[in-house]
Amino acid sequence: MTRKLSDFPLYPLLLAAYFPLYLMSADLGMTNLVDVVRPLAVCVVLALAATWALGRVLRDVHRAALWVAMAFIVIFDFRLLQQMIDGALSFWIKELPGIYALAAMVVVALLIGWRARPGANVTRIANVIVAVMVAFPAVSLAQRALVVNTAVAGGQQSAGQTDAAFDAVKDGGERPDxxxxxxxxxxxxxxxxxxxxxxxxxxxxxxxxxxxxxxxxxxxxxxxxxxxxxxxxxxxxxxxxxxxxxxxxxxxxxxxxxxxxxxxxxxxxxxxxxxxxxxxxxxxxxxxxxxxxxxxxxxxxxxxxxxxxxxxxxxxxxxxxxxxxxxxxxxxxxxxxxxxxxxxxxxxxxxxxxxxxxxxxxxxxxxxxxxxxxxxxxxxxxxxxxxxxxxxxxxxxxxxxxxxxxxxxxxxxxxxxxxxxxxxxxxxxxxxxxxxxxxxxxxxxxxxxxxxxxxxxxxxxxxxxxxxxxxxxxxxxxxxxxxxxxxxxxxxxxxxxxxxxxxxxxxxxxxxxxxxxxxx
Known part of the structure; x- marks a missing residue:
């Protein structure tokens, strides 16, 4: 078991958090910020549970973290990875069927997971790299959250004159559905x-x-x-x-x-x-x-x-x-x-x-x-x-x-x-x-x-x-x-x-x- 927090593999949890945070940051304001909370929590808890469970099975938390991280990459980044594969193979084939692209990703992930034996140093480096990745969408969303209230207030500045016209409504007669x-x-x-x-x-x-x-x-x-x-x-x-x-x-x-x-x-x-x-x-x-x-x-x-x-x-x-x-x-x-x-x-x-x-x-x-x-x-x-x-x-x-x-x-x-x-x-x-x-x-x-x-x-x-x-x-x-x-x-x-x-x-x-x- 690791004894220092810095040695604990946080990067699978951070990778799991990155996915909903990135999606929300790329949302362009079409969705309420609060909607990111539940999927963020679910992704992080799943990553934590999977890392803990697999660590008990493999008796190596660093190796378990690598397996979990690769699984999340395949699950969440399949479409992006397929686009990259299609781009690399475009000279020979117009578009690789998704099932073949997925099979290739799974085989590569299994080979890496089977052969690799990461230690505490790899974990520390991965923690830092993924933390920097997560910081970008997290900071962007935090900045947006800070100005939501003022943006809403700005949206209400022009409401008075138009809304006042509706105050003249007469509550008489039969109101139609x-x-x-x-x-x-x-x-x-x-x-x-x-x-x-x-x-x-x-x-x-x-x-x-x-x-x-x-x-x-x-x-x-x-x-x-x-x-x-x-x-x-x-x-x-x-x-x-x-x-x-x-x-x-x-x-x-x-x-x-x-x-x-x-x-x-x-x-x-x-x-x-x-x-x-x-x-x-x-x-x-x-x-x-x-x-x-x-x-x-x-x-x-x-x-x-x-x-x-x-x-x-x-x-x-x-x-x-x-x-x-x-x-x-x-x-x-x-x-x-x-x-x-x-x-x-x-x-x-x-x-x-x-x-x-x-x-x-x-x-x-x-x-x-x-x-x-x-x-x-x-x-x-x-x-x-x-x-x-x-x-x-x-x-x-x-x-x-x-x-x-x-x-x-x-x-x-x-x-x-x-x-x-x-x-x-x-x-x-x-x-x-x-x-x-x-x-x-x-x-x-x-x-x-x-x-x-x-x-x-x-x-x-x-x-x-x-x-x-x-x-x-x-x-x-x-x-x-x-x-x-x-x-x-x-x-x-x-x-x-x-x-x-x-x-x-x-x-x-x-x-x-x-x-x-x-x-x-």
Whole structure:
């Protein structure tokens, strides 16, 4: 047994901690910092238990630590190691099948573990090296944690004037139930025809046949989900939100502003029961509402972490798959669980990647072999074959979604016993011709042209809907029509946001949105 703390092999524990810390530090502010705590604790405890148990078996804690460290490297860094192997062998073979890459890694690890006899000196060196590795993401997260509160405060600086407009709400008359459905990345009909070669008229006609009005010239306020949904639920252009914050700190402020938005807050004050369907995307996960329906047992960050490990491709090979939007999302009558008046928010990752389901509902391994929400250039890499893969997967998931949505809204409308509003829209358009960090390489006519269809049982919302509405004004129209406010419409404005640097904003002109991008 080792007698000095410096001789104890801490590096397997540190390696185990590095994985969740690195993932969170690379998260760019899309997830709550607190979500790293549980997976961090689990990883460290597992590494400690494995080192202790194997040390008892081998009667050599230093050798046991090496075995555990290599096991964690294979488990957590399989994807990175496979990319390195593919790069080294690219001259001879385009891509090595994952099973062969994994077998090679396991064989190398076993040979090292079998032959190596590390001692206290190797342990000390490994402890220092891995501690330095862990320090980088740990310090980055600590700095972010120190400024979270001030970032949130910055996000609230611009709230007063917009929120005050909602104070004029009149609590009179019968308050309609509201079902708000967001189909992430769902483009307008004209965009689908032009850039995806898909005729969506059957779906749109189906909605119109149930009484929906479709805004065939609707535009998105922002190119990214977080900003678009924050703009919609604050009925504002977000100028001033986050102050001079940048990067993850700005996203922290935006997420806080979205969770404490005036639309949901006002409906709560009016006596609405508020609810949201749980979603595998933290920026729009509304766990602050009265009810979070079908709550997931694992956090989104934990699921993301699991999908980065070696276990996920193995699960895919074994056929253990679940669609990002399973069929029960459309068939389960969530609205029946609520008492009116209610507000139900359903944000679905469709037709947005991952492209993991066919139009007939058959669950597939996602394109590329891994569950991934990569959109736009993060998916296509501006390669024609990947753009075609995007188009094909997008259309398949869209057709599947169309059938589900028509069934869902038909049930809601058909069973409604009270005045009802149903809103169906995309937060932005698709990403086949979209570059997350370059407005010049993006097709604005695709990205800023979302689906928008609205229904109300009395027909007033359909009549009030401008065909060229910018989604920023959506709840201004709703509240002016049903809750006695007199909020003016904001100028229609669409803003491109950088992914790596969300503080970078560029206003996109109507001419850029109308301009053709050179075919489908």
């Amino acid at each position: 509201i079902v708000h459905i967001v189909l992430d990345g769902y483009s307008r009909g004209d965009v689908l025809a032009r850039y995806y070669g898909f005729d969506n008229s059957a779906f749109l006609d189906g909605l119109k046949g149930m009484g929906f009005a479709v805004a065939d010239r609707a535009t998105s306020p922002f190119s990214q989900t977080l900003q678009s949904m924050t703009s919609i639920f604050t009925a504002s252009d977000l100028d001033g939100v986050g102050g001079d914050r940048t990067g993850a700190e700005l996203r922290d402020a935006l997420r806080d502003r979205l969770k404490h938005n005036p639309v949901m807050g006002t409906l709560d004050r009016l006596g609405y029961q508020t609810a949201a369907l749980d979603i595998r995307y933290d920026p729009v996960r509304m766990d602050q509402l009265d009810r979070l329906l079908d709550r997931h047992p694992l956090s989104n960050f934990e699921v993301t972490g699991l999908r980065q490990t070696v276990f996920y491709p193995i699960a895919l090979k074994l056929g253990l798959r679940e669609a990002s939007v399973p069929p029960e999302t459309f068939t389960k009558p969530y609205e029946r669980e609520l008492t009116g008046p209610y507000f139900l928010y359903m944000h679905m990752l469709t037709p947005h990647p991952p492209f993991d389901i066919t139009r007939n509902g058959e669950v597939l391994p996602p394109e590329g072999g891994f569950w991934s929400m990569n959109d736009g250039s993060h998916y296509t890499k501006h390669q024609p074959e990947r753009e075609e893969s995007y188009r094909r997967g997008y259309v398949e998931k869209l057709v599947y979604t169309n059938d589900g949505i028509l069934s869902l809204v038909r049930r809601v409308i058909g069973e409604a016993k009270r005045p009802t509003i149903v809103i169906v829209h995309g937060d932005h358009g698709g990403g086949k011709h979209f570059d997350h960090d370059s407005a010049e390489q993006s097709c604005m006519g695709e990205r800023f042209a979302p689906l928008l269809a609205v229904y109300s049982s009395d027909g007033r919302l359909q009549q009030a809907l401008p065909p060229d509405i910018n989604l920023t004004n959506l709840y201004r129209v709703v509240f002016n029509t049903y809750f006695g406010t007199d909020m003016p419409m904001l100028p229609s404005r669409s803003v491109f946001i950088g992914w790596k640097r969300p503080e970078q904003r560029r206003v996109i002109t109507p001419e850029e949105i109308a301009r053709s991008c050179g075919g489908s």
